[in-house]
Amino acid sequence: MKRVKVSNNVIRRLPRYLRKLDELQENGINRISSFELGQQLGLTPSQIRQDFSCFGEFGQQGYGYNVSGLREQIASILGMDRGYRAILVGVGNIGHALMDNFSFADCGVELAAAFDIKESLIGTEFKGVPILAEAELEGYLKNNDIALAVLCVPKEVAVNVTKILTENGIEAIWNFTNMELTEPNSPIIVENVHFSDSLLSLSYFVSERMDERTAEASRNEK
Amino acid sequence: MKRVKVSNNVIRRLPRYLRKLDELQENGINRISSFELGQQLGLTPSQIRQDFSCFGEFGQQGYGYNVSGLREQIASILGMDRGYRAILVGVGNIGHALMDNFSFADCGVELAAAFDIKESLIGTEFKGVPILAEAELEGYLKNNDIALAVLCVPKEVAVNVTKILTENGIEAIWNFTNMELTEPNSPIIVENVHFSDSLLSLSYFVSERMDERTAEASRNEK
DNA sequence: TAGATTGTTAATCGATTAACAATC
DNA sequence: TAGATTGTTAATCGATTAACAATC
Numbered sequence: 497m498k499r500v501k502v503s504n505n506v507i508r509r510l511p512r513y514l515r516k517l518d519e520l521q522e523n524g525i526n527r528i529s530s531f532e533l534g535q536q537l538g539l540t541p542s543q544i545r546q547d548f549s550c551f552g553e554f555g556q557q558g559y560g561y562n563v564s565g566l567r568e569q570i571a572s573i574l575g576m577d578r579g580y581r582a583i584l585v586g587v588g589n590i591g592h593a594l595m596d597n598f599s600f601a602d603c604g605v606e607l608a609a610a611f612d613i614k615e616s617l618i619g620t621e622f623k624g625v626p627i628l629a630e631a632e633l634e635g636y637l638k639n640n641d642i643a644l645a646v647l648c649v650p651k652e653v654a655v656n657v658t659k660i661l662t663e664n665g666i667e668a669i670w671n672f673t674n675m676e677l678t679e680p681n682s683p684i685i686v687e688n689v690h691f692s693d694s695l696l697s698l699s700y701f702v703s704e705r706m707d708e709r710t711a712e713a714s715r716n717e718k
Numbered sequence: 719m720k721r722v723k724v725s726n727n728v729i730r731r732l733p734r735y736l737r738k739l740d741e742l743q744e745n746g747i748n749r750i751s752s753f754e755l756g757q758q759l760g761l762t763p764s765q766i767r768q769d770f771s772c773f774g775e776f777g778q779q780g781y782g783y784n785v786s787g788l789r790e791q792i793a794s795i796l797g798m799d800r801g802y803r804a805i806l807v808g809v810g811n812i813g814h815a816l817m818d819n820f821s822f823a824d825c826g827v828e829l830a831a832a833f834d835i836k837e838s839l840i841g842t843e844f845k846g847v848p849i850l851a852e853a854e855l856e857g858y859l860k861n862n863d864i865a866l867a868v869l870c871v872p873k874e875v876a877v878n879v880t881k882i883l884t885e886n887g888i889e890a891i892w893n894f895t896n897m898e899l900t901e902p903n904s905p906i907i908v909e910n911v912h913f914s915d916s917l918l919s920l921s922y923f924v925s926e927r928m929d930e931r932t933a934e935a936s937r938n939e940k
Numbered sequence: 941t942a943g944a945t946t947g948t949t950a951a952t953c954g955a956t957t958a959a960c961a962a963t964c
Numbered sequence: 965t966a967g968a969t970t971g972t973t974a975a976t977c978g979a980t981t982a983a984c985a986a987t988c
Binding site for chain 1: 802
Binding site: 751752753763767768770771775777778779780781782783 | 967968969970971972
């Protein structure tokens, strides 16, 4: 697989392609053109072909793309076939919700263990994932090959836990605390899930639309 | 406030500015230049000034920006002072976690009610928010001024619930189901929270780094 | 074969960065 | 006043779109 420097925009579109391809596959469609895919995703066919061409040649002239073949290519580009293992730290509300609802396996990630400080949780299992004491975190990381950490601890301890994670070989953090974990240029990879950012953009778009309506109404009055 | 067409990139940066300004304010800093702000956020001073200039003139030559003043301006741009009211549909794991952990108030949004079909939940309250029967949803929307809906129902009923929401005056949906709710060009505003997209990008970035390391290692071997 | 559709090169468009006059 | 820093215009850079030869 090619691995040139690919822009962030392209990378962020890959999971959307994957979801669409999964959907097509479920509906028994096994062939699609960049034109049709563009229609369904609201993108131009050009952009789609450009995006794919960052990674290789997955289509066939006059035919288009084989849905399942393309799906596998994109899954592979995203690293879903690399068997990454993850731990989750902080089995509170959001941590628990993730363990219960979110399918790590569907992203090709194995959730190997969870950690918490709550006595009543320690030693139990949830959906086959053991919940261990946070005190064991460091030792566990030294003895297991874990690439990813899902950070769901309260803000107050986030920095401290991050330190333990980074010093013990974690490559990347999926960050559900509402904190900016890293300085610009930090070597650790962090993906932030900021609920508030998301809701605030929504609030912006609604406000924009409201203002447009008000403006239009006042134009009609005149 | 100016309201020219502002690019998506700018809008997505606004909540980050807000968070940073909150942090500065907490630390008792009441003045900042675009240069310093850029340092802290990993952006260029130019970009920051350009971003702000979409909405007005919030700084002062030779001085910079007043932290709390700028914070209020951005909060207002985001619509945080408009008193939007929201309902939440589907008090399952993720819905419950949001009600428990997420501060709607911090985004200037009031969570007015939640809806579920589970008998044991209906009629109860959680953190002051009443949980009502999903059957009452339509009537409730007709009698209350609700702008936003937080969608946390299972995939299977998502389309159906969305229909009820849009037909009864909801402006925007904060979508936690892993479904694409809208066709391109739909009039309803949707903000998707796709956990899997987020984790898959993380997986990509890790894979990219791994490949770089492998490549470097093989160069060193020669 | 003729039609369809790719992968890629070139053209356009938009976003970021640099520069600088204005001014606090 | 001199120094600092804004807001804005111009220059650059990068991403998207269009065009088209290659080819299934």
